[in-house]
Structures are given as structure tokens and as C-alpha cells.
Amino acid sequence: MDLIKKNNFLFKNVISLKGVGKKLSNYLKNKKIEKINDLLWNFPYSYTDRSESVNLSKLEIGKIFTIKIKVIKYSFPRIRNLPNKIMCEDNFGRIDLVYFNSREGYLRKILPINEWVVVSGKIGFFKNKYQMTNPDYVTKTENLNYVKKIIPKYSLTEGINEKSYRRIIEQVLNNIQNNEDWYDDNFNKKMKFDSWKKSILKVHQDNKNRDINSNYYRRLAFDEIFAHLLTMSKNRKKIRSVIKKKKKFNNIISTKIIKKLPYQLTADQKNVINEINNDLISDKRMFRILQGDVGSGKTIVSLVAISNVIESNFQCAIMAPTEILAKQHYNFASKLFKNNNIKIDLLTGKTENKNRKKILHDLRENKTQLIIGTHALFQKKINFYNLGLIIIDEQHKFGVRQRMNLAQKGGDDCDVLLMSATPIPRTMMMSIYGDMDISKITEKPKGRKSIITLSKPEEKVQEIYSYIKDQIKNSNQVFWVCPLIEESKILNYSSAVLRYKKVKKIFKKRVGLIHGGLKKEEKEKILNDFLNKEIDILVSTTVIEVGIDFPNANLMIVENANKFGLAQLHQLRGRVGRGSKQGICILIFKKNLSSKAINRIKILKSTDNGFLIAEEDMKMRGYGDIVGFQQSGIKFFKIADPVHHEDLFKIAERKISTLSLEEENSSKFNFLIKLFDKAEIIEI
Known part of the structure; x- marks a missing residue:
């Protein structure tokens, strides 16, 4: 049976649920809940236990109880701001129900005199009497079992109350179908997995099952991981099914430029x-990510690939995230390809209209072999004569769907190479780039000096100022990085502004300030001034672009270093020592560091291997906090956590590799993919 059809209600808009109107659906949208299946993944953050039903002699102050009581008397004071009281009893004692801001008529209706009712709420004590203020539940005695439950508490936005949400989620949970399982019985038994339906119900209904390591939770996490990796696998096969023209070259230009290099x-x-060349000469499209630590020499590798593609009579494009990085690539490529009869153009948002028209004309007419630019390169009006290779540098915000769009932009004969200087742990690589081939550069070029990493307590900041003076006398430049202060969801740049004022007092005019609150144009101007040595010291938050070379900057100061993660600190120190001078990074720390912060500093001092640092960072800080994940801007998982569920990733990867084509495209797995909102990527 087609599981998508059978479970069709899960893919409808939440507005189709009873009690959900336009206003409530908009509030739910703020929680990223638009379709009914989105409700399934909004797990409770806590539970209220109302299951304890006792008589009035067993009450305990401060605890929640469900009690059966008889209404005996009303007290509705006519003085404003005084609460209404309903006096009640059972065979063992008395209690007052206290109501603020409730109308007399409403209270008489829900609490009729001389009738028995069930109420549930927190017990208080006032003037030698038990009381319950604004009870959470008041109902007839026959509804005791409705109240006497462990009730889930959900994280909600403004405009949605707990009871309304509970009614909505109960509608959904009550309508979940008994589906044929998408895994075989032996696999479920081995993994200790229960059915999908039971797992969903258990996680929503019981606190112990919400634990990330409970079997019910792990079942749902595995489903999500499996759906994600299967989508990646299908996407990969889809890309590789396209037959392209093979690139034919004899390494003539690439041999020349490699000989030009002042290093091996x-x-x-x-x-x-070699891996890239094998992709280029294949009839399958290249869809590869090149991952290399800061300063590992990725750019020269990409230019060797470009030279071979140009020799094959195809055009190439390099896309960089900022103009300053695009210009840097343009200058380096122009120098390297000099005297090779290769026309290179630079296209950014600032390119003048007259020049832009000529560049676009030359691209169409095959007069330009290499175009370098920003996102402007992939506007609809830009047409290539024969695009054979797209290279995207330092592009973190490219999810699976965006990569598919990019691959289509170049046409069937176009190969795609992504480059990243953000070392990412293996599990994360599977999550983000599972549809791509992965190449890694872990070695540093010979002769490149390791950055010296030092740590100093903040009381010794005057010593650092003296050291900076010496560096500036020797014509060196300095980065001073301050952490962001986050207050009430507003990013605060005060620490950087304060440090800028202090540094400016000492070093006068040649000090710059850059932070995320500045406009893009302002940031680029300041970075250009620093690049052109018009600024000696640049005080900033963490907005220093990855990938940009500041060859004259050799000193990095990181204030409040304990506020940064390992991978982030490693990336920051990679901004210095890019030229011939020794790079130095000084980590300033506050007193009474935690053992974790001390360990981070020790690791940084002991290694400059970005991949090792990324693994350690993930272990210490978790999946959601590591720098590669933050910069990607993409949240892949609602349930699974690559740190806690690393074993599930490996199991899912193995299981997918054994699937036949028929199984891969089966109704049950298509349902699973759609359930986790991956279907649009592969057009199910």
C-alpha cells in the first residue's frame, strides 16, 4: 500500500485541524510548524505529573495533585482586586479554590454548589488552610482519567496556550496510522526498535522516553538520519546519471603554472x-568538495583544475562570498596565468555598467575563459558560451537544494567543485556533503611556519600593549578579536567598541573597528584599508572573512578566549602568519577558568591540525555549536544529534549501501523521506 496516500493527513496544512484557524496557524508558523507532520517533531521539553489522585489529608505544599472534592460555599467579594474563593471539602478535610480575574457566572457554572468535581493544580497554604490558586483543570468526576495523567509541556510561542496546543497534538497523535514498518523485523529486534507509531506516542507521553538515548527516541532519530542519508544517496545517483562531455587535456598549462610556483x-x-583530473576526464559529472585547513593550498589546486578545463576549450567560473576575496582570487589568478593567453574577468556588484556589458558579451562569445566574482555570477541574465567548471569558495550557506540548482545552472557538461577551509568532523561531513565526493588536504605546504599560540591572563593586558608597539615598529599588523555579547536576543558589540576606544587612546589614528552591525560596504572598506596597510590594528568581532589573505598581519589577540569554541579559535588564528613572517596568537583569558576552557587552550597549544581540533570541538561543545554547523546556516536535524547518535549514522550508511534500486525507490522509504521534508530535493 502507498504509505504517502495512507498517511496523507500528515502532509496537510495545520489549518485543516479542528480548532486551528488562521490566527493560530500563523502563531504555529512562528514555531516553524506549517504542516501537520511538523507537530510530531516538536517534542515536549518537560512533563507535569497529574497522575497522583489523593484525599485532602495527603496533600503536600508545592506539589501538583489531582483531587476529587465537593463544592460547599462561594465567597465573591465586591471589593476590587480581591480574589474569588470557592470553599470545598472531602471526607478528610477542606481546601479553598482561589481565582483571580475570573467572573462569578463562569465559576458558578464550572463549580456548582453541592456537586463533586475533579480539580488539578499546585497546592498552596494560606492562613492555616490548603488552597489551590487558579486550578489548571476543573471537570466533572467522570472525566477523572482525562485529568489524571502525565501531561507533556511544550515549548510554545506567544499566542498559543498549553491547553489549546495539547488538544491539537492529541488530534494528531490519535490519528497516526498503524503502518507497515520500513525496516525488517530482524533489524528492529537487533536495534531494539519498537514500531514508528509506538515510538512517536511514547516520546510525546512519557518523560523517560524523551531521553536522547532511550530506544524510542533512538528509533525516531534513526528514521531521520536514514531519510537524510538516503536523500543524499539518491541525489548523488541523480547527478552521476547525467552523461557529460569528457574534458580532454595534456596538462600543458597546468605544468607551466606548477613550475612557476616558488614551492613544491x-x-x-x-x-x-589527480582525483579532480579523473573526474574531469570522466563522462560523469564532478560534484566534489575540497576541504582543507586554513593555508593548506586549496586555491592553487583549484587553479590547476581550471587550467586543464580551459585547455579542454571550456570556460570556468569562481564564485567567492565577498568582493574582497573575489579580487584576491582575481589578482592571484592573473599573476599565475600571465603569458598563457587566458582572458580573466572580475564581475561583482560594484562593476560599472559599461564594463559589465562588455564582460557579459565576452562570456557569451567565448572571449573570456575565466570569470571570477560574487553571487552576481549566477544571475539569470548571465549566459556562458561553454561553461565547464564552477568553483565555489568558502560558501557555507549552500544546502542540498541550492547545490542542485547550481549544478543545473551550468548545464550537463559543467563540473562543480566546492572549497571549504572549515574542517568538519566526519559525521557532519556525511550530514552536509553526503551527496558529494570529498577530497581533503591535511598537510601544510613545506616551509610554512606553525602559528605560535600563547595564553595570558587579562591582568597582563599592558604587557600585550607593549608587545603590539614592538610589532608595529617592525611594520607588522594586528587583529584584536572580541566576543559578541548576546542580550535579549540582540547581538551586542559593546566589548569590541570598548576595546577599540582603549586601543585608539594608546595607538591614535591607525586603528579600525569592524563588527556585524556595519553595512557590507563599510566592512569591505575597513578590510581593504587593513589590506592596504592604512590601519595597523583592526579590532573586530568574529566577522573576519575566512579565506582572505592579510600577508602583513602576524599577530592575533583573542579577548575572552574562553567564550569561543576550539574550531572558532583555530580559524581565527589562521588569519595571521599567511606571509613570510611568524604568526603569533595570544589568547586572553579571565580568572577562574573552567576545566573545559583550560582543556581548550591546551589543545590549541598542542596542535594545528584543524580536523583533529574539529573532532575535539564537537565532542566538547556538541553538534549545534560547532563552527562549521553555525556557518552553514542550515539545520539538518530536528531529532538526531551527530554527537550522541554517531553510531546510528554508521549503521544507516551501511544499511543504505545494501539497498537495491527497487527498495530505494519503494513507497515505504519515499514516505519516510517525505515525513522529514526531504522529498522536494529529489522531487518525490
Whole structure:
């Protein structure tokens, strides 16, 4: 049976649920709940236990109880701001129900005199009497079992109350179908998995099952991981099913430019060049990510690939996230390709209209072999004569769907290479780039000095100022990075502004300030001034672009270093020591550091291996906090956590590799993919 059809109600808009109108659906949308299946993944954050039903002699102050009592007397004072009281009793004692802001008529209706009712709420004590203020539940005695429950508490936005949401989620949970399981019985038994329906119900209804390591939770986490990795696998096969024209070249230009280099390529660089060349000469499209630590030599590898594609009579494009990085690539490529009869153009948002028209004309007419620019490169009006290779540098905000769109932009004969200087742990690589081939450069170029990492307590900041003076005398430049202060969901740049004022007092005019509150144009101007040595010291938050070379900057100061993660600190120190000078990073820390913060500093001092640091960072800080995840801007998982569920990733990967094509495209797995909102990517 087609599970998508059978469970069709899950994919409808929440407005189709009873009690959900336009206003409530808009509030739910603020919680990223639009379709009914989105409600399933909004798990309770806590539970209220109303299951304890006792007589009045067993009450305990401060605890929640469900009690059966008889209404005996009303007290409705006529003085404003005094509460209404309903006196009640059972065979063992008395209690007052206290109501603020409730109308007399309403209270008489729900609490009729001389009738028995069930109420539930927190017990208080006032003037030697038990009381319950604004009870959470008041109902008839026959509804005791409705109240006497463990009730889930959900994280909600303004405009949605707990009771309304509970009614909505109960509608959904009551309508979940008994589906044929998408895994076989032996697999479920081995994994200790219960059915999907039971797992969903248990996680929503019981506190112990919400634990990330409970079997019910792990079942749902595995479903999500499996759906994600299966989507990646299908996407990968879809891309590789396209037959492209093979690139034909004899390494003539690439051999020339490699000979020009003042250094030898590392073994890793040579291996990656071979991997890319094999992709280029294949009739399958290249869809590859090149991951390399800061300063590992990714750019030269990409230019070798470009030279071979140009030799094959195809055009190439490099897309960078900022103009300053695009210009840097343009200058480096122009220098490297000089005297090779290769026309290179630069296209950014600031390119003048007259020049832009000529560039677009030359691209269409095949007069330009290499175009370098920002996002402007992929506007609809830009047409290539024969685009054979797209390279995207430092582009974190590209999810699976965006990558598919990009691959289509270039046409069937276009290969795609992404480059990233953000080392990402293996589990994260599977999550983010599971549809791509992965190349890694882990070696540093020979002769490149390791950055010296030091730590100083903040009381010794005057010593740091003296050291900076010496550096500036030697014509060096300095970064001073301050953490963001987050208050009431507003990013506060005060720490950077304060430090800027202090530094400016000492070092006068040649000090700059950059933070996320500035406009893009302002940031680029300040970075250009720093690049052109018009600024000696640049005080900033963490907005220093990854990938930009500041060859004259050799000193990095990181204030409140304990506020940063390992991978983030490693990336920051990678901004210095890019030229011939020794790079130095000083981590300023506050007193009474936690053992974790001390451990972070020790790790940074002991290694400059970005991949090792990324793994340690993920172990220490968790999936949601690591720098690669934050910069990607993409949240892949609602339930699963690659740190806690690393074993499930490996199991899912193995299981998917054993599936036949028929199984991969079966109704049950298509339902699973749709359930986790992956279907649009592969057009189910």
C-alpha cells in the first residue's frame, strides 16, 4: 500500500485541524510548524505529573495533585482586586479554590454548589488552610482519567496556550496510522526498535522516553538520519546519471603554472589534483568538495583544475562570498596565468555598467575563459558560451537544494567543485556533503611556519600593549578579536567598541573597528584599508572573512578566549602568519577558568591540525555549536544529534549501501523521506 496516500493527513496544512484557524496557524508558523507532520517533531521539553489522585489529608505544599472534592460555599467579594474563593471539602478535610480575574457566572457554572468535581493544580497554604490558586483543570468526576495523567509541556510561542496546543497534538497523535514498518523485523529486534507509531506516542507521553538515548527516541532519530542519508544517496545517483562531455587535456598549462610556483606541491595537493583530473576526464559529472585547513593550498589546486578545463576549450567560473576575496582570487589568478593567453574577468556588484556589458558579451562569445566574482555570477541574465567548471569558495550557506540548482545552472557538461577551509568532523561531513565526493588536504605546504599560540591572563593586558608597539615598529599588523555579547536576543558589540576606544587612546589614528552591525560596504572598506596597510590594528568581532589573505598581519589577540569554541579559535588564528613572517596568537583569558576552557587552550597549544581540533570541538561543545554547523546556516536535524547518535549514522550508511534500486525507490522509504521534508530535493 502507498504509505504517502495512507498517511496523507500528515502532509496537510495545520489549518485543516479542528480548532486551528488562521490566527493560530500563523502563531504555529512562528514555531516553524506549517504542516501537520511538523507537530510530531516538536517534542515536549518537560512533563507535569497529574497522575497522583489523593484525599485532602495527603496533600503536600508545592506539589501538583489531582483531587476529587465537593463544592460547599462561594465567597465573591465586591471589593476590587480581591480574589474569588470557592470553599470545598472531602471526607478528610477542606481546601479553598482561589481565582483571580475570573467572573462569578463562569465559576458558578464550572463549580456548582453541592456537586463533586475533579480539580488539578499546585497546592498552596494560606492562613492555616490548603488552597489551590487558579486550578489548571476543573471537570466533572467522570472525566477523572482525562485529568489524571502525565501531561507533556511544550515549548510554545506567544499566542498559543498549553491547553489549546495539547488538544491539537492529541488530534494528531490519535490519528497516526498503524503502518507497515520500513525496516525488517530482524533489524528492529537487533536495534531494539519498537514500531514508528509506538515510538512517536511514547516520546510525546512519557518523560523517560524523551531521553536522547532511550530506544524510542533512538528509533525516531534513526528514521531521520536514514531519510537524510538516503536523500543524499539518491541525489548523488541523480547527478552521476547525467552523461557529460569528457574534458580532454595534456596538462600543458597546468605544468607551466606548477613550475612557476616558488614551492613544491605537497603529497595531499598532488593526490587531490589527480582525483579532480579523473573526474574531469570522466563522462560523469564532478560534484566534489575540497576541504582543507586554513593555508593548506586549496586555491592553487583549484587553479590547476581550471587550467586543464580551459585547455579542454571550456570556460570556468569562481564564485567567492565577498568582493574582497573575489579580487584576491582575481589578482592571484592573473599573476599565475600571465603569458598563457587566458582572458580573466572580475564581475561583482560594484562593476560599472559599461564594463559589465562588455564582460557579459565576452562570456557569451567565448572571449573570456575565466570569470571570477560574487553571487552576481549566477544571475539569470548571465549566459556562458561553454561553461565547464564552477568553483565555489568558502560558501557555507549552500544546502542540498541550492547545490542542485547550481549544478543545473551550468548545464550537463559543467563540473562543480566546492572549497571549504572549515574542517568538519566526519559525521557532519556525511550530514552536509553526503551527496558529494570529498577530497581533503591535511598537510601544510613545506616551509610554512606553525602559528605560535600563547595564553595570558587579562591582568597582563599592558604587557600585550607593549608587545603590539614592538610589532608595529617592525611594520607588522594586528587583529584584536572580541566576543559578541548576546542580550535579549540582540547581538551586542559593546566589548569590541570598548576595546577599540582603549586601543585608539594608546595607538591614535591607525586603528579600525569592524563588527556585524556595519553595512557590507563599510566592512569591505575597513578590510581593504587593513589590506592596504592604512590601519595597523583592526579590532573586530568574529566577522573576519575566512579565506582572505592579510600577508602583513602576524599577530592575533583573542579577548575572552574562553567564550569561543576550539574550531572558532583555530580559524581565527589562521588569519595571521599567511606571509613570510611568524604568526603569533595570544589568547586572553579571565580568572577562574573552567576545566573545559583550560582543556581548550591546551589543545590549541598542542596542535594545528584543524580536523583533529574539529573532532575535539564537537565532542566538547556538541553538534549545534560547532563552527562549521553555525556557518552553514542550515539545520539538518530536528531529532538526531551527530554527537550522541554517531553510531546510528554508521549503521544507516551501511544499511543504505545494501539497498537495491527497487527498495530505494519503494513507497515505504519515499514516505519516510517525505515525513522529514526531504522529498522536494529529489522531487518525490
